[in-house]
Amino acid sequence: SAVISQKPSRDICQRGTSLTIQCQVDSQVTMMFWYRQQPGQSLTLIATANQGSEATYESGFVIDKFPISRPNLTFSTLTVSNMSPEDSSIYLCSVGTVNTEAFFGQGTRLTVV
Amino acid sequence: AQSVTQLGSHVSVSEGALVLLRCNYSSSVPPYLFWYVQYPNQGLQLLLKYTSAATLVKGINGFEAEFKKSETSFHLTKPSAHMSDAAEYFCAVSDPPGGYNKLIFGAGTRLAVHP
Secondary structure, three states: OOOOOOOOOOOEOOOOEEEEEEEEEOOOEEEEEEEEEEEOOOOEEEEOOOOOOOEEOOOOOOOOOOEEEEEOOOOOEEOOOOOOOHHHHHEEEEEEEEOOEEEEEOOEEEEEE | OOOOEEEEOOEEEEOOOOOEEEHHHHHHOOEEEEEEEEOOOOOEEEEEOOOOOOOOEEEHHHOOOEOOOOOOOEEEEEEEOOHOOOEEEEEEEOOOOOOOEEEEEEEEEEEEEOO
16 A cells, blocks of 8 residues: 655645645555545545646646646645635545555645635 | 435444445446545545455455445445444545546545444
8 A cells, every 4th residue: 555645734824825735655656636625525636646747637626726746656746826715625635556546645634714 | 427426424323233324326337436434634544445346345344335236336334333433434436437546426424323
């Protein structure tokens, strides 16, 4: 299994600012994804982080709001830009390879005030 | 397009009672199906997965699920609930089908276990 380190684990941010969340994996993985879990809700896929190229965003999510980087096979970042209280959620990194199930980080609990 | 429906956002059982959490899926082709558990303030942990092999799948912590194609269901069961089973449970289907990683989640079922 993959060990995922997600930082920060939680943060309280002012509206209008940006927060960058890091996801570090202890081994090379093929796939990396970012999910959002709004309070009391299920998980919604934001985007697939592609190594060396632009991320693939799901409907309703745009690069200007959620820029993603993935410089190599073990690391990715998600930035939540120009935050509003509606962005208060748990953001989770998920990784996997072609033949394994998806593994999840502990999540970043974001509160925007 | 794939989708997952979990019937019952909250389920409450007594300790030692049967746990049954319901999941129905929609997929045009044979799917891969998963059950994940989320404990408070933690990430998701895989309980079990169906990947077109045996229809009865056994997972961790005494949980199992049965894939029923005719009913498009993948219900999660445990014969005897334990207090430590209290958590949020998510059913998920892979997108595209037959893949392991990119998932579509159901709304989740919060399981409460009473003494």
